[in-house]
Amino acid sequence: MIFANFTNRMDTKTTYDFENKPVLGNGIYTAVDIAKILRVKESKVRRWINVYWDGEIGAQFGEKYSWNITGNRAVSFHTMVEFYIMLLFSEAGVQPKAVIKAHKELSHMFKTPFPFAKKEVLHNIQVSGRDIYIELNENIQRLNGTKQLAFRLIKQFYKNLEFDKDEIAMRFWPLGKEIAIVVDPSRKFGSPILAENNIYPETLYNHYLAGDPINYLAHIYEISEKEILDAIKFCEAA
Secondary structure: OEEEOOOOOOOOOOOOOOOOOOOOOOOEEEHHHHHHHHOOOHHHHHHHHHHHHHHHHHHHOOOOOOEEEOOEEEEEHHHHHHHHHHHHHHHOOOOHHHHHHHHHHHHHHHOOOOHHHEHHHHHHEEEEOOEEEEEEOOEEEEOOOOOOOOOEEOHHHHOOEEEOOOOEEEEEOOOOOOOOEEEOOOOHHHOOEEOOOOOOHHHHHHHHHOOOOHHHHHHHHOOOHHHHHHHHHHHHHO
16 A cells, blocks of 8 residues: 655635535524534534634635524535534544644545535545544545554444435434434425434424323324434434
């Protein structure tokens, strides 16, 4: 296996288009929405938006990743997916600065403002300690300037995602695909719903809190008791 030390530097602004416009019905997520879906503090999400995606990363495009929606900052489905990957990197012990540097290099390499929503990137990302690498065509490129090569593959980064024909993230299972809650920007404006229908988990959870039995709810909504339990699990986690 060849280790390639690529030293290409990106221009201040990339030359490809930054297509990140809010589209009605395609999923628009505020910091509150993302905090609930990813089960993190809202303050952390706001920092990711303001300091990293709108700030450091957005500077290379001369554009922001977020928009002002009814007084709140909001982002697209693909940006939310990238926040999910940011969270997983953090859980793996990688510092935010290393993640942001990797994002910038990968954006340039793959000609996309959303590299962490791309299957090819996630499939080939590797982590050793606090360092990030990518392996392509038997070449290993370090993305944060380190030389450590004791790799630990983290393909589980995309196990909760489903990709379209262009291998860009199109659906996200916040608690894993074994739990029937999905975030699909093409359904119910991207709100979390039961995967096999359009029922909001909060609807079932509120019935449950009101004292309605699980078997009764399953009968009324014509779904399985497991789906009721999955909805409860998601709401309680959020």
